[in-house]
Each structure stands twice: as structure tokens, then as C-alpha cells.
Amino acid sequence: MAESLLSLDDLAVHFKVGNSFAGGVKTLKAVDGVTLDVKPGECLGLVGESGCGKSTLALAIMGLLLPTRGTIGIDGQQISGTTPPDRMKMARTVQMVFQDPYASLNPRQTVRRTLADPLRLHGITDKAEVEARVIDMMAKVGLRAEQADRYPHEFSGGQRQRIGIARALILKPKLVLCDEPVSALDVSIRAQIINLLLELKDEMGLAYIMISHDLGVVEHVSDRVAVMYLGRIVEQGGWQEIFENPRHPYTRALIAAIPDPFHRAAISADAKARGEIASALNPPPGCHFNPRCPLKADVCVAEYPSFDEVSPGHRAACHFRDRVG
């Protein structure tokens, strides 16, 4: 079995909010016990709605937030609450593509500088080599060399996202975390960026974590899929298993919620979730999804379900995992 590129072991990231004066200090358990791994060259799709903790998880994986509990292993490096990451080494291993192309580029830097500075920072001082790598990367993402001296505001949203991708790949990382890379783009150019990301993955042998709320995108790009709800993974498995045979009511609710003009989904409309997403400050007792779950029973409130296998490689945290669907 191939060595994991990324392995999260019972990762938790908690925040303290409030203060002693105004209602006391509460703990926000943004990420609360996530165990995951990503192999080299693999694409893991991470699905979840607001409050599920995927952004916090992303920051922790990038080494920007220290874990409260658990460990993160990236390409041999171990990060935990007491062992901060080696930032320079991390930079050459894992990078990120951001959601908002309008806020993720320094408006006062040309493309050339945005791409060249990291190279220089990491010890590549030969001017010719820096220039060559910058132009090469720009070509790979579909930008022309003569655009190198332009500023971000001179580009469209799709082009800015390409620059962001180029920046993420300039140091030749092994793992790229894509946080909703196409949600902020016009619908007609999403395909361009998705195709580009997949091409680059194959060409450069990258592993991806694709965070998206768009299940269509997740199904298209992922090898494996993990579904998050209120800080925990509730279901995980191969892409086909998850979409054709989802075993957690939340996954089924997500699929049922997608408008389905071709009537192709395997899920019927009564799998839809009811009510609002709870706050991570005050998660419901037992299974976090129980207030919204069509299958809710007493055991769901009493006890948090174990994250057990439904079939090899496919796990779900639901008391009724074998009966669902």
C-alpha cells in the first residue's frame, strides 16, 4: 500500500470564544476528531456546508492553525499542538488555491512578481532560471508570457484564478488544497478551470483535496469523497460508492437537495433535510444531524454513532447505516 501523503489522526481544532464578562467562555469545536488520509496523486473531495469546519480544516492542513488535539502528518513531517510546522518545507509540499479570485492576489504586484518572489524566497537566485520557470508556469495555466507584467485588476475572474493556480504550483508541491476554486466564477468558465486543474494534476502528479459544496464538481474530480458536518466526518468512501449508495442521511439530504432536471439521482425527495444547520458552538446532543434527520430516533439523541464500515473502504457515522436507502 502506498505511503500516505497526508494523514490526519483524530484532528481537532477548538477555539475559545466569548469572555468571562459576557456570558462566559465557550468552546467552538470547529473541527472535532477528523481522521483522513490522502495518497500521492489522489483527489479527495471534501463536501460540507457552512459551519462544517472545512475551512478550519483547510487552514490546519496548511499549517496556519495549530491542532488542539491529534496530529497531521504531511510527507514525513508531523504537526501537532506542540510541534509547529517547518514553514519553508511545508511551502514546498502543500499549497492552496483560494475561492475568491478577486481577493486572493496582491493588487499591487504584477503576475511576474507574484510568481517569481516565492522562487527567490526558496533559494532559486539565478535570474534566467526564475524567469524560465515563471513563463513555463504561466503557459501551463493558459496565460501568455506578455501578460506577466500586468496587474491583477487587468484580468478577468477566470484568468485571476489561473494566476492563483500558477502561484500554488510554482514551488512544485505534492498536495494542493483547492477551496471552492470555481464557486466565485461565472458558470460558463467553470469548466475551463476544472479541466485545467485535472490536466495539471495528471501532468504534475499532484494530489488534491477538493473542497466544494457543488456535488457535481466533487463527483467529477474526486477519487474518494468525505462528507463533513459540524466538525466531523460523517461519511467517507470511493466516489462511486458515495454517490450511488450513500449511507448517511446527511449525504442523502445533500444529494436530494440538488435540483435534478434530468431525474437521474438515486435519491428521492423525501431524503431532504429539514430545518437549519445548528451552530458548532452548541451542537445537538448525540448525532449532530439528528434535529434535521428524517430517520431520527431516540438512540440518535442518546449516543453519537460510531464511524463504522458499511463496505470495504466505505464508512458512515449513522446508527441506521445498514438500513438507509
Next chain:
Amino acid sequence: MSLALKIPRLRLKGGSSLWVGGGLVAIAIAAALLAPWIALTDPVLDANLMNAEIPPCWEFPFGTDAQGRDIYSRIVWGARVSLSVGIISQVCNSLIGVTLGLTAGYWGGWWDDVVSGLTNLMLAIPSLVFALAIMAILGPGLVSLVIALGLTSWSYSCRIARAQVLSLKSQGYIQAARILGYGDLRIMFTQILPNILGPLIVIATLGMGGAILAEAALSFLGLGIRPPFPSWGSMLSEARDQITTAPWLSVFPGLAIFFTVLGLNLLGDGLRDYFDPQSTTRRG
């Protein structure tokens, strides 16, 4: 907002603010530097009580003051004082304020608490009073004046810098820089600072004007530039009682301050636009 004058087929680069403001400030600086050559008389020594309070005429273009000294010459020499006080003290304030604000906003935590506390303290004490206290210790004179004014008005730039940093911190490109391995200082000075310059430049130029006016107050109280040495502020203060009887005594120093401060503000506007790659008045 800068205005862009459109002379047919010639668009002024940088907008007219940059040029008009720059021009005014350049005139003031030139006056200060060339004082020994363009002044008509010695501003201190050539005092002839026989010539007291003569309105503007051919011999004395701006008239004379109560001691019979040529006001034009005093204004030209006074430029040295006002400009050095204004510019140097504000540069000092900006350096202190921006460094504190930048680091407080970026690092947060206890350092932010310390800086915010200090800033609140500074804002609570009228800066003039604080400057007075420092001058009382250091004694009067140009150097003490610059030090006093340079250490007491940094809270504005600090506040603004901190607020700007807080709003920029969560921008994708700052996170990207951290992920690319940029160190904190590098991020603060190469990523954040260039993007918050706009308001800081405006504050700096406004502050220069304020410093020039503060100098007037302190000089009047005898703690700044003591007579007979000329400074625009002290000239203005000395002429207060004669505004109706001998208006030229206050009008010319007043105009000098007015045009210099106006020039600084316009220059600040123009510079802010010039450095902003998205501004339409920028060339290119």
C-alpha cells in the same frame, strides 16, 4: 478626489492633484533652500523701527512688521522652520505609528493590547499639551520642537494602519504568502504595507499641515521658535491683535501656511492615486 485635467489630447499624468500639490510644495521647499539668495534683507537683524508697520510697497513687497522687519524676507526664511518642523516631525510620527499599528494588527495578542492601550492614552491626552510637557523638559528651540511634535501625534496613523491591517489579514493573498513560506516581517512590509499606503499618505500630509499649525501655537507660547527668529506660525501669532489695523502682518504668513498645507494635501492625494495601480489617473 483628484481631478484629471484634460487639455485637448494631453492628459496630465498622475492627475492634477499631483502636479498642483507638488508645485506648491516645491515652491515652499525652494523658498526654504534658496532663502539666503532670494530674501531681500536679513530677517532678524535688519530691523528698523522707523520702518515699522509699513503696508506692502515696492521696497517691502509684503510690508513690514512691528519691529520694522521685511515680512517677505521673514516668510522666506521662515519656510525653513515650518517645513522642517512639518515634514520631519510628521515623518517621525508616521514611522512610529505605522510600525506600531502594522505589528499590532498583524500579530495581535498581548502586543496588540499594549499598543492599543498606548494609543488610547495618546488620544486621550491633547497632543499639544503633551508636546508642551516635552518642550518644558527639553527647553525651547527648533530641535526640541521637532522632537516634541514628532513623538506625540502618531496615534492617528497607528489606528488607521492597524485597522487596515485587520481588514487585509484575511485576504487570500496574505494567507497565500504565509503558505508560500513568507516570514511575518516580509509579509508586513512587502505585502500589507504597499496596500495600505493610500490612507497613510493622506494622514501624513494632513499631519504635516497640523504640525505646522502646532508649531505656531507652541512658538506663540514661547516654547517653539523664540523671537526674533522667524517662523510662519509665530509671525501669525504675533500679528493677531493687528488683524484689522495691519492685515498684511497676518495675511502673508497665513497665506504661506495655507498654500503649503494645501499643496501638501493635494500632493498626498496625488501620490495616493499615483501608487495605486488601479487608479485611472495613473500613467500607463
Next chain:
Amino acid sequence: MTTPLLKVDNLRIALAGDGVTYNAVENVSFEIGRGEAFGLVGESGCGKSITALAVMGLLRRPLSLGGGRIVLDGKEIQNVPAAEMRRLRGKRIAMIFQEPMTALNPLSPVGKQIAEMFVLHEGANWNEAMDRAEDALRQVRVPSPERRIRDYPHQLSGGMRQRVMIAIALACGPDLLVADEPTTALDVTVQAEIIDLMAELCAAKGTAVLMISHDLGLVANMCKRVAVMYAGRIVESQVADAIFATPTHPYTQGLIDSLPRLGERARRGRQRLREISGVVPSIANYPAGCRFNPRCPAVTDVCRTIVPEATPLPAEGVVRCHHHG
């Protein structure tokens, strides 16, 4: 043939630029029957939102009505005086927006904002209005409405705020509800519930809906007829089922083909998504002839010079393309 509730005929909206006037929207015509749901789909900048504003009489400088007619229930309303338009808004036409946090008054309790509708348009007194406001909240399925009427907008979640918006809009039983991207800012599972709620309430009250969105799937699911806009013009208009089954305009085809849909990969393996090349043109750079021509895979010379006429399709559909007529 009964008179349609809303008839928009040859609408043209002008945008005043630096000394030039652009046509942000032109030749837009559609009809909405009583109680019918009609969808207007397009990407950002295509003019769908400003078309809605024109219908509501809410165009402000630099936008203005350049021509055409807007006929509500047989009466032309494009030129009515402001006072009369104010009376129409709220009572006969209502609108809900994408971002409820900015559309609701942050300083006023939500119950009061709903009650205002009754006071303003139906002359109710405040007590009566507050009671009816509580009822309205119940209708939009806000739990514990008797307590929620005193809440401020920031105390509610995004989904709740959108329900409040719907309650305000439907308070006086308008004939037409204009919904501009009402669910785009919401999570997927909440989105589904809000759409279902809107559909149910409008059906119950006989309110027609003009649904504006960039999500073709969502609109096709909810609406009876759909019109697709591109660069200020309607390029295709058909009944919802037909738009997906037989899209005729290359842009519509491009949109449908370019987005990954659930179930596709299982059926056909991972196909490279069909891209629509190029970018959406800005209003100052609208191409001559058919505005889609720079990006169209089927472009010919006539497309670059002549604006395509409206060609009828079955079931009162319409398409504007030289290759379908």
C-alpha cells in the same frame, strides 16, 4: 387566450457611460401568466437583474428605461408616476433579493418589518399588523414565530432571514413575486427547502414568480418556462423540460454540457468537460451581430454581422440563432 399577468415587450435598458450610452439590455420580451413560475437564467452581467429592476420600476441612474413596454394585467406601467409605482410595489409586485442581511433593516425587529407591509398597504393598525406578522412567520415555517417576531435580522441564520424576506414579500398577497437569486447565498440543503417553500406558497396564493438565477437546473426544476439571457439579450426561451432535453442555442447547450451533473461520470466515465471558450464580454465590448459569436463553436460569417432574429420553437418557444431558422 387570457391576458398574461405580466408582459414585457421589447424592453431596452440604457446605461449611461462616460459620454456614451450602452444598451445593457435590448429586445427582451417575455410573458408570465397568472400564477405561473417563469425563470430568467444567465451569468453575471447578462442583464437579468436589471430586467427585474425595470419591472419593479427601480432603475436608477446611470440605468434608465430606453424603450419597450411593461404591461401588468393589461395596463402599461413603464411610465407611471413614482407615487403610483410605490403603491404597486408591495401590493401587486414584490421582490426578494439575494442577500437578506442587506435587504432587511438591521435596526428593526423582523416582526415589525413584516407588519409594516400591512400598515402601509392595507391600512391595518399596528396591533393587528403584528398579529398578522406572526401568522406570516408561521406560514414560512419559522419555528416559534411568537418569539421570532421580536428578533433582529442579525440574530437569525441566513435561511431564516430569507424566510422573513419571503414573508414580507408575500404579506399583501401580490400578484407577482420577483426573486433575484434568492438562494445563491444559502447552503445547499437550506436552498432546497427555501425553493420548495416558495413554490408551495406561491401556488397556494396564486402568485406568479419571476425567478432569476444563474443556476439553470434550479430554475428548470421550479419554473414552467425558462428564458436564457446572454449579454443583454434573450437567446432562448422554452418550457423548462424542453430546455434541458432539447437546448437549441449554442450558449444554452454550452452551459448544460459544461457543468458536471450527478450520475454522468458513472454512466460515461470521466469526460473532459466541454468548455465554452473565451469570456463573457463587458458591456463596452459587446460584439456586433450575435453577441455570442466569439465563443460559439458553430460561428459563421453571418453571425458576426447580423443580429439573429427570433425564431419560433414548439410550445411558444423562441431562439435567436442563425443556425436555427
